[in-house]
Amino acid sequence: MIKMRDIIREGNHTLRAEAKPVKFPLSEADQKLARDMMEYLENSQDPELAKKYGLRAGVGLAAPQVDVSEQMAAVLVPSENEDDEPVFKDVIINPVIISHSVQPGALTEGEGCLSVDRDISGYVIRHDRITLRYYNMAGEQKKIRLKNYPAIVCQHEIDHLHGILFYDHINEANPFAADDDLVLIS
Numbered sequence: 001m002i003k004m005r006d007i008i009r010e011g012n013h014t015l016r017a018e019a020k021p022v023k024f025p026l027s028e029a030d031q032k033l034a035r036d037m038m039e040y041l042e043n044s045q046d047p048e049l050a051k052k053y054g055l056r057a058g059v060g061l062a063a064p065q066v067d068v069s070e071q072m073a074a075v076l077v078p079s080e081n082e083d084d085e086p087v088f089k090d091v092i093i094n095p096v097i098i099s100h101s102v103q104p105g106a107l108t109e110g111e112g113c114l115s116v117d118r119d120i121s122g123y124v125i126r127h128d129r130i131t132l133r134y135y136n137m138a139g140e141q142k143k144i145r146l147k148n149y150p151a152i153v154c155q156h157e158i159d160h161l162h163g164i165l166f167y168d169h170i171n172e173a174n175p176f177a178a179d180d181d182l183v184l185i186s
C-alpha cells in the first residue's frame with residue numbers, strides 16, 4: 001500500500017517534470033500503480049485507516065507524486081452524503097482538457113497538496129467547467145464534462161502531470177484577488 005513516505009515532496013525534480021504518456025495495454029506495473037493510487041485515496045478518506053497509517057486525506061493522487069513520471073492520476077471525489085456514490089471516481093490516463101469555460105473557478109478554502117508540506121493560502125484560479133478526454137484502466141476513451149469541485153480536482157491532478165503545483169496559480173501580489181466572474185466553490 002502507498003504510505004506518506006512514498007510521496008515525494010517539493011525539491012524532488014519529478015514534481016516539476018513533464019510526465020510521459022502511458023502506453024496501452026497497461027503493463028502489470030501500471031495496473032498495480034493505478035490500483036494502489038486509488039486504494040490510497042480510499043484509505044485516506046477513511047478516518048480510522050487514515051489515523052492507523054498516518055495518511056493525509058486526498059481526493060486525487062497523480063503518479064509523479066509517487067515518483068513515477070507517467071500521465072496517470074486517481075481521482076476520488078466523495079459525495080456530501082457518505083451513503084451516496086462518489087461525485088467522480090476513476091483513474092484518468094493521458095488526460096486532456098479539450099475545452100473549458102472562460103469563467104474561472106476556485107475553492108473558497110484554497111487547495112493543499114501531499115507533495116507540499118506547508119499551508120499556502122489564496123485562491124487557486126482554475127477553469128470552473130472543463131470537458132475532459134481521458135482513457136480509463138480498460139483503455140476505453142472517455143469524454144466527460146465536469147464543473148465546480150470535481151473539475152477543480154481534475155485540474156489539480158492534470159497539473160501534476162505537467163510539473164505544475166497549485167500555488168503556481170495563486171496571485172502573488174494579492175492571493176485573494178477575485179474578479180467579479182470568479183466562481184467561488186465551497
Ligand SMILES: O=CN(O)CCNC(=O)c1cccc(Cl)c1Cl
Binds near residue numbers: 059061112115153160
Ligand atoms: O494531488 C493530489 N494531492 O496532492 C492530494 C492532496 N490534496 C487534495 O486532495 C486536494 C485538496 C484541496 C483541493 C484539491 Cl483540488 C485537492 Cl486535489
Ligand code: NI
Binds near residue numbers: 112113114115156160
Ligand atoms: Ni497535489
